[in-house]
Amino acid sequence: MEEKRILPLKPFNSNCIKFILAFPDYYEYGLPNLAIQVLYRKLYKIRDVLPDRYYLYTDDSKEKDKILEYKIPLKEADIVGFSIPYEGVILNFIKILDICGIPYKASQRQENDPIIVCGGPVVNCNPLPIAPFGDIFILGEGEELIKDLVNLYKNHKKNGYFNKKNFLNCVSQLRGCYVPAVHGFHGYGLIKQTKPIDINQFPSHSIFISKNTIYGEETFSIELRRGCNQRCRFCYMGTRLRPARTLKESTFKDLVDIGLRYSRIIKLFYEGLDPEYVEQCLEYIRGKGGKVRIGSQRLDKLSERIIKIIGEAGQRKLTVAPETTERLRGVIGKQKIRNKDILKIVEISSNCGIPDFGLYFIIGLPFETIRDIDEIADFIMEVREKMNSLGNINGYLEIGLNMLYPKPWTPFQYACTILPNEAEGRLQYLISKLSKGGYKVVVSTDVVDEKVERKKESVYKNLIKIETTIGTL
Ligand code: SF4
Structure with a gap:
């Protein structure tokens, strides 16, 4: 596995606090995760702390329990910080603890077992389903808090006698820390999130760059x-990560200049930014000889100029999120997005030389009926036909389709989740409708297999790929 690093590896010192950042999914998915990279940078700057990473082992991995760089067992870490970005990886988090010989229930861990800290969007929304497995849960952004946590740990270790109970008691006083052993199950509701950080003070960007990721190319990412x-x-x-904060032009330009020393490709992450500012940023990267990439986009914030720039830079795919049918978009608060506008974007992106198109859908939304699944299938076929009619028969149409996990703090918090077998039934119905429409449907739970499939065929006018976690639960 080849990887470029912006920070050199700290020399190993067994007396340092070993703080391992763990991602409960494979390296291909985990490396691009900026939360791990920004926290690594924070830890790297603290004296007497040795940061490293751990990614989910593959079946053929010979060192399933070892951390990435220092190759010591994860069990020997002082603190293991898990970032849990989506619900589908929760079981991986528990599997990792188990395979690494760390009792997965917090109540069964001893003084010499690592302290397990959990953070990330799933935790920030609702840590309760995984409360029995972690010692500390970070609610909110962890960049500022991590330093306080480490200092507290250092102080408790200083005398050579570490008492986990005392340590957790002190941690429970920090804003943003939910400690189930101290607060109990019901105490969670009283914990305030950490204060939103100033992203211009400590911007989030890549420090590890590799082409062995889902991007398939060396990419420097900037939030x-x-x-x-x-x-x-x-x-x-839109509810739990507010207010939105944007990088200043000068900070952004400095980061691009750093990034271009390591990679020609700069990927930008943002939601809901004015197209004029995005265009300005993309032009800056282009002017410096870089190639730009952007993630999935809100339709009303996507200009023709943005699509043209990314097309010229060689981006292969543009993804938008219709989420559901026009009727249900009114229910979820996206009523402004019309199918005809999406078809227009398909046309512009195909004409700008972007072959692949992605659509994200959620099934199991409140008030969804079988009619909505029919309409989703019809619209998917309409997009495929549009691509074909524009001569874009080599373009791949990828559908991301997952079920709704109603999230606390959102207006849908009390909505019912459909059962996994119901979700599976709706998925099968959608597939059969697409098949009856004359399309070959490839269903995948792993985006990494894409390159393998691509070798088999090069004309995709009759192919629709669905990426989903439905059926894996
Ligand atoms: S789904 Fe809506 S609220 Fe959430 S990030 Fe996208 S635009 Fe923002």
Whole structure:
């Protein structure tokens, strides 16, 4: 596995606090995660702390319990910090503890077992389902808090006698820390989130760069904006990650200049930014000889110029999120997005030389009926037909389709989740409708297999790929 690093590896010193950042999914998915990278940078700067990473082992891995760089067992870490970005990886988090010989229930861990800290969007929304497995849960952004946590740990270790109970008692006093052993199950509701950080003071960007990721190319990522000011009713970002904060032009330019020393490709992450500012940022990267990439986009914030720039830079795919049918978009707060506008974007992106198109859908939304699944299938076929009619028969159409996990703090918090077998039934119905429409449907739970499939065929006019976690639960 080849990887470029912006920070050199700290020399190993067994007396340092070993703080391991763990991602409960494979390296391909985990490396691009900026939360791990920004926290690594924070830890790296603290004296007497040795940061390292751990990613989910693969079946053929010979060292399933070893951390990435220092190759010591995860069990020997002082603190293991898990970032849990989506619900689908919760079981991996528990599997990692188990395979590494760390009792997965917090109540069964001893004084010499690592302290397990959990953070990330799933935790910030609702740590209660995984409360029995972690010692500390970070509610909110962890960049500032991590230093206080480490200092507290250092102080408790200083005398050579570490008492976990005393340590956790002190941690429970820190804003943003939910400690189930101290606060209990019901105490969670009283814990305030950490204060939102100033992203210009400590911007989030790549420090590890590798082409062995889902991007398939060496990419330097920059978080151009954190949070979102929209309030889509199902979404955690619009309610729990506020206010939205944007990088200043000068900070952004400095980061691009650093990034271009390591990679020609700069990927920007942002939600709901004005297209004019995005265009300015993309032009800056282009002017410096870089190639730009952007993630999935809100339709009303996507200009023709943005699509043209990313097309010229060689981005292969543009993804938008219709989420559901036009009727249900009114229910989720995205009523402004019309199918005809999406078809227009398909046309512009195909004409700008972007072959692949992605659509994200959620099933199991409140008030969804079988008619909605029919309409989703019809619209998917309409997009495929549009691509074909534009001569874009080599373009891949990828559908991300997952079920709704109603999130606390959002207006949908009391909505019912459909059962896994119901979700599976709706998925099968959708597939059969697409198949009857004359399309070959490839269903995948792993985006990494894409390259393998691509070798088999090069004309995709009759192919629709669905990426989903439905059926894996
Ligand atoms: S779905 Fe997108 S636009 Fe809507 S609140 Fe979430 S991040 Fe913002």
